[in-house]
Amino acid sequence: MTAEIVVENVSFVYPDGTHALADVDLQIPRGHRIAIVGQNGSGKSTLVRHFNGLLRPTTGRILLDGLDTVGVHVAHLASRVGLAFQNPDRQIFAGRVKAEVAFGPRNIGMAQVEVEQAVYAALEAVGLTGQADTNPYDLGYSRRKLLALASVLAMRTPIVLLDEPTTGQDARGVARVQKIVSDLADTGRTVIGISHDMRFVAESFERVVVMRAGRIILDGTPSEVFARESWDALASTYLEPPLPARIGVRAGVGSTPTDALLVEALSQRKVAAS
Amino acid sequence: MSASTPAPRLSLRDVSYGYVGTSANVLQGIDLELAEGRIVGVVGPNEAGKSTLCLVAAGLAPLAIGGRLDGTVEQDGVDTRTLSAGDLGQRVGILFQNPVTQLSGTSVTVYEEIAFGPRNLGLPLGEVATRVEWAADLVGVRDLLPRDPARLSGGQAQLVALGSVLALRPGTLVLDEPTSQLDPLGTRLVGDALADLAAETGTAILMVEHKTDLLARMADEVVVLVDGKIAKSGPAAEVLADPALPALGVEPPSDVRLRAALAEAGISFDASWGPAWGVQAAVGARE
Numbered sequence: 001m002t003a004e005i006v007v008e009n010v011s012f013v014y015p016d017g018t019h020a021l022a023d024v025d026l027q028i029p030r031g032h033r034i035a036i037v038g039q040n041g042s043g044k045s046t047l048v049r050h051f052n053g054l055l056r057p058t059t060g061r062i063l064l065d066g067l068d069t070v071g072v073h074v075a076h077l078a079s080r081v082g083l084a085f086q087n088p089d090r091q092i093f094a095g096r097v098k099a100e101v102a103f104g105p106r107n108i109g110m111a112q113v114e115v116e117q118a119v120y121a122a123l124e125a126v127g128l129t130g131q132a133d134t135n136p137y138d139l140g141y142s143r144r145k146l147l148a149l150a151s152v153l154a155m156r157t158p159i160v161l162l163d164e165p166t167t168g169q170d171a172r173g174v175a176r177v178q179k180i181v182s183d184l185a186d187t188g189r190t191v192i193g194i195s196h197d198m199r200f201v202a203e204s205f206e207r208v209v210v211m212r213a214g215r216i217i218l219d220g221t222p223s224e225v226f227a228r229e230s231w232d233a234l235a236s237t238y239l240e241p242p243l244p245a246r247i248g249v250r251a252g253v254g255s256t257p258t259d260a261l262l263v264e265a266l267s268q269r270k271v272a273a274s
Numbered sequence: 275m276s277a278s279t280p281a282p283r284l285s286l287r288d289v290s291y292g293y294v295g296t297s298a299n300v301l302q303g304i305d306l307e308l309a310e311g312r313i314v315g316v317v318g319p320n321e322a323g324k325s326t327l328c329l330v331a332a333g334l335a336p337l338a339i340g341g342r343l344d345g346t347v348e349q350d351g352v353d354t355r356t357l358s359a360g361d362l363g364q365r366v367g368i369l370f371q372n373p374v375t376q377l378s379g380t381s382v383t384v385y386e387e388i389a390f391g392p393r394n395l396g397l398p399l400g401e402v403a404t405r406v407e408w409a410a411d412l413v414g415v416r417d418l419l420p421r422d423p424a425r426l427s428g429g430q431a432q433l434v435a436l437g438s439v440l441a442l443r444p445g446t447l448v449l450d451e452p453t454s455q456l457d458p459l460g461t462r463l464v465g466d467a468l469a470d471l472a473a474e475t476g477t478a479i480l481m482v483e484h485k486t487d488l489l490a491r492m493a494d495e496v497v498v499l500v501d502g503k504i505a506k507s508g509p510a511a512e513v514l515a516d517p518a519l520p521a522l523g524v525e526p527p528s529d530v531r532l533r534a535a536l537a538e539a540g541i542s543f544d545a546s547w548g549p550a551w552g553v554q555a556a557v558g559a560r561e
Contacts, residue, residue, distance in 0.1 A: 014425065016421075016422060016425055018425070039429075039459070040427050040428070040429025040430055040433075040455070040457050040460055041426075041427045041429065041430055045427065045428070086428045086455070087372065087374055087428060089374065089375075140320060140325060141371045141372060142320040142321070143320060143321065164428065164455065167454045167455060168320075168371065168451060168454050168484065169320065169484070170318070170319040170484060170523050170524065170525070171319070171520060171524055171525040172319060172320075172523050173320055174525065196429075196455075196456065196457045196458060196461075198458065235459070237457075238457040238458065238460055239458055239459070240458050242528070243529060243532055244528075244532055247532065247547045250546065250547045251544065251547050259535040262535075262536075263535050263536060263538075263539045263541065266536070266541050267541065270541065
């Protein structure tokens with residue numbers, strides 16, 4: 001069976017001549033939680049903008065459910081792939097929170113009853129039910145980001161792209177985003193996240209793709225990508241493994257990219273030693 | 275320090291503030307002092323009033339956006355309410371949370387963007403060029419100087435916005451999440467550059483930051499803002515290790531979290547596993 005998203009030898013050059021992607025090959029099966037990481041300007045946002053047709057490859061192909069996106073209208077792609085922008089202000093335009101969230105689902109032809117349910121569920125997920133009638137610009141930046149995320153969730157697309165969803169969020173906001181990612185995965189949706197927050201990446205995603213200068217340089221599970229052998233490659237794209245991965249190596253228990261994995265490995269060693 | 279102690283760079287005494295058209299105050303009874311060369315980090319949950327504190331500390335509220343200000347905000351001992359926008363702009367520089375808000379939108383190159391402020395100060399051309407290059411080097415964007423500011427990635431735009439504030443060389447910097455869109459080593463580069471700037475030029479820095487790992491590395495003091503009030507303040511190491519932080523909606527630094535998780539499992543932290551912050555190899559790999 002073909003993967004849900006197939007990126008075939010894709011290169012992309014912006015009109016000003018910036019080469020943003022070079023020979024990218026990537027397969028994303030349905031229902032996967034995949035994080036895309038890499039230094040600023042490495043091509044992460046450019047790559048995901050190809051998945052919903054905002055950008056079209058200069059060379060190469062993007063297949064969505066086996067169909068080349070070149071022949072597919074952006075409006076159709078919008079019902080398949082939802083994208084929450086890095087900068088919420090590029091996305092928000094309505095006068096009330098409720099209307100903002102309802103716009104997407106209505107636009108893709110969802111029935112009114114379903115729109116209301118979808119809006120309510122999305123606001124609930126991001127914790128903004130109390131602000132349904134607020135003007136989006138009376139919300140602080142962190143809540144505007146959550147609002148932009150709700151607008152995408154409400155469209156109930158099979159594929160959800162999150163560009164830096166934890167930026168500007170406090171501890172509770174990050175926990176909310178983590179729950180949203182796991183809930184989406186539980187309902188069989190594909191979640192593609194871009195993030196500089198390596199702890200969030202290691203805790204919430206099952207696969208990590210590392211980019212540098214428009215190319216994929218590492219692709220594997222968090223334990224593989226944050227293992228000692230990968231540190232030099234990570235550093236070359238301005239990343240470093242999360243703290244528990246570094247401590248795990250120093251403590252001699254292997255690659256343990258999350259607090260929970262490190263505690264588990266150290267506990268097992270303790271039991272084995274006693 | 276001279277015989278007579280100079281006035282602090284920034285001082286807020288019993289400051290309360292409410293926006294235009296609202297009755298409730300967003301900030302309540304804030305006391306805060308920032309001496310020359312000091313870095314104070316501000317943490318707190320969303321909607322605690324952190325960005326408002328930045329606007330008030332920089333004098334933009336009420337000067338530019340109105341609202342009610344009670345108490346006193348002073349830059350170098352001068353009440354900000356007596357300063358014109360031009361005077362204020364030379365004493366304190368503010369970096370907004372969203373870099374796209376900051377960029378002028380009128381410049382065709384990053385060079386022009388960073389030069390915009392110094393030019394507005396009426397500086398001679400040579401001095402403008404010196405400042406642009408100095409600021410660009412400090413935040414590591416020299417290779418972006420010929421680029422179109424509208425075509426930068428989020429992180430690049432944030433670095434350019436910070437560079438354009440630094441080029442004004444204000445005595446006080448107010449930074450609202452200056453590294454939010456930066457990659458981890460970019461975050462560290464900017465953190466180190468700001469720490470060096472404070473140490474070498476005496477610039478005082480007030481910075482809102484969710485990345486407590488970064489504050490643990492560079493801040494002298496940390497203030498926890500909750501519901502518009504200061505819930506805790508003190509030396510950075512002390513405040514950031516406070517077990518009450520998560521309950522206040524603040525993520526503790528990675529090592530504090532990890533130590534707590536280990537302690538809960540009955541495992542003691544072995545000193546040979548440290549230092550907690552950073553991989554030296556990774557720093558070395560940066561050109």
